[in-house]
């Protein structure tokens with residue numbers, strides 16, 4: 149990989165749009181969204197020279213940008229697979245079966261936690277609560293959430309990704325959002 153980096157035209161435009169949200173002199177507050185843009189352009193991770201580019205873009209000390217990049221689990225400091233699988237293992241997801249999901253991920257992708265498959269298709273990591281506990285257990289894969297998972301439907305999702313397909317995102321049991329699993333119990337009719 150080349151060790152030079154600069155935002156391409158589309159990313160530059162998005163960066164400028166983001167910077168407009170901040171008062172003059174406060175552009176460093178945009179460090180997280182700009183690191184996110186940089187990571188997307190760089191192929192899913194942040195090599196040191198990319199972090200340095202963002203530091204220079206925002207006129208920040210490199211160490212401060214590195215501190216941000218190393219603090220948040222959304223930033224990767226090593227290359228990741230095409231499908232970046234973040235398994236939520238915090239209490240609600242754990243109580244609802246995240247251990248089974250970890251076993252399925254290992255079986256289908258060959259990856260334990262923190263590993264990337266030899267074919268480059270998958271990286272599997274463990275993360276803390278992703279804020280979708282009502283639909284636990286869940287995982288995030290790239291930008292999408294897959295919710296109401298079981299060993300069976302999670303296996304189907306991973307197998308589909310392996311075949312290069314685009315599996316349905318969101319609840320895998322068909323419920324809308326975080327509605328009760330057994331159907332509505334209040335506001336069951338219009339005007340009720």
Ligand code: FES
Nearest residue numbers: 236241277280281
């Ligand atoms: S505990 Fe998994 S989304 Fe909150």
